[in-house]
Amino acid sequence: MSDSFTAYESDFQLALQEAKTKISQIDSVEGEQRKQYLKAIEAATDEALEVLDQMGIEIQSLPSNQRSSYNAKIRQYKLQIDETKNKYKQLADSQDKRDLFGGRYRDGEEAVADSQRKQLLNNHSSLDRSSQRLQESQRIALETEHIGGNILNDLRSQREQITGARNTLQQADTYIDKSVQTLKSMGRRLLANKFISYAIIGVLILLIFLVLLIRFNNVQSSIIKYCYSKEFHSSSILKHGHIHKPKPGEELHITFITKDGKQHSYEVAEGDNILDIAQANNLDMEGACGGSCACSTCHIIVDPEYYDEIPEPDDDENDMLDLAFGLTETSRLGCQVKMTKELDGLRVALPAMTRNLQNKDFN
Incomplete structure (x- = not known):
């Protein structure tokens, strides 16, 4: 076991030594040769790492009391x-910068100093700008x-205005409610007055209608009586006293x-009335009321030349004239016109017919 580990x-020492040798020599080469050195360093480092892994596998089969010394060596390796990989990484980064920037990139302390100087200048410019x-x-x-202070003052003024407007609106709302x-x-009173007015108008219309109805019935009855008396009775002409001999x-x-149309x-x-004169001379003038101004049967039409010489008719005569047939502007009742010196030569016409409506017919 110790022979295999040895x-x-x-092998590990050879691979590691080769990587260190290439690292120490790489500063003396440029271009493609430098890249080949980097590849050789990477290959030697990978080989040393593989050998170290094999060494770790080998010590797993050793007894536990012998592993500690070998594990210490493996940690050291x-x-x-x-350390070798870190150096390789720095060299690889440097090569990448060379490839990226070309001749503008310089290694060593001068490049670092320039970089730091530029960085400081940039930082100073950044600080100035900041x-x-x-x-x-x-x-x-x-x-x-300052603007915020002005805005706050404006808002304070507007708040006061809004508060005043709100108070005014509240007062206005109170007045509106009242x-x-x-x-x-007022609407209820107007409605009540309206109903009362309608009721009064209705009563007045009803009363007017009743009065007209009663008046119409009375007039109709009088006309019927008059027509009936004329149709079935022949009344003789009443004689009303005598005239005086002049x-x-x-x-x-x-x-x-x-x-x-004949003239008589x-x-x-002087002093005789026209009704008496006509009847004394047998002229067709009835005088049904006996000369009491209660009918219109003594209706005459005065020549306009003499009309203004006759005294004005009173209310009773005017009422009877309203019932006369063929009324004109110069109509008078013969019983109410007396002869005077001013009427000397008077001319009067007898109407074509008379209407015998008397006061008693309306009572």
């Missing part, structure tokens, strides 16, 4: 291999703080135009 140990950024940031922070209640109360030299003249002229005395 043989592996000898591993440290040597690790310092400038910090100063700019500080300036911006101060400006931001107004709504007042409007509702004194010589004081005669007044009047002309009647009858229904057939008479000399009469």
Whole structure:
């Protein structure tokens, strides 16, 4: 067993020595030869590592009391291999940089110093830029703080305005509630007044309708009575007293135009009314009420030339004239017109027909 371990140990030393030799000689070569040296170092290191693994396998078959010394050797050999591998790694990295940067890359302390100098310059520039950024940031922070202070003041002012507006809105809301209640109360009153008005209007319309109905029935009854009396009865012309004989030299003249267009002229005395004059001379003028201004059967039409000389009719005469047939602007009742000196030469026309409607017909 010790012979096998010794043989592996000898192979390990040869491979490790070859790798160290190539490492010591690599600085004297360049280009492709340098790359071949790197490959040889890598191969020798791998071979030494394989031999070391075989040595580890061999000591597994040894008794436990003998393994400790061999394990110590194997640990020592591993440290040597690790050191060799680290050197190989540095050389390989250096070769990679040469391949990447070409002639710009230099090995040794000068290259490291230049690199460190450049790094320091870069760091110094970075620090300057960082310092400038910090100063700019500080300036911006101060400006931001100032702007923030202004914004806070504006917000405080706006908050006060909003608070005032809220209080105003609350007061307005209170007033609106009161107004709504007042409007509702007014609405209820208006609705009640509306119903009352409708009721009053309805009652008035009903009363007007009843009055018109009663009036229409009375008028209709009167007309029926009048027509009935005219159709089935012949009433004689009533005579209403006598006229006075005029004194010589004081005669007044009047002309009647009858229904057939004939003219009849008479000399009469002052103070006689036209109804008495017509009946005294047998003219067709009825005078159904006896000259009491209670009918329209003594209706006459006065010549416009003399109409203004007659006194104005009173209310009773106007009421009866409203019932007269063929009413004109110069219509009067014969019983209410008395002869005067101003009416000397008076001309009156008798209407084609008369309507015997009296006050008693409406009672």
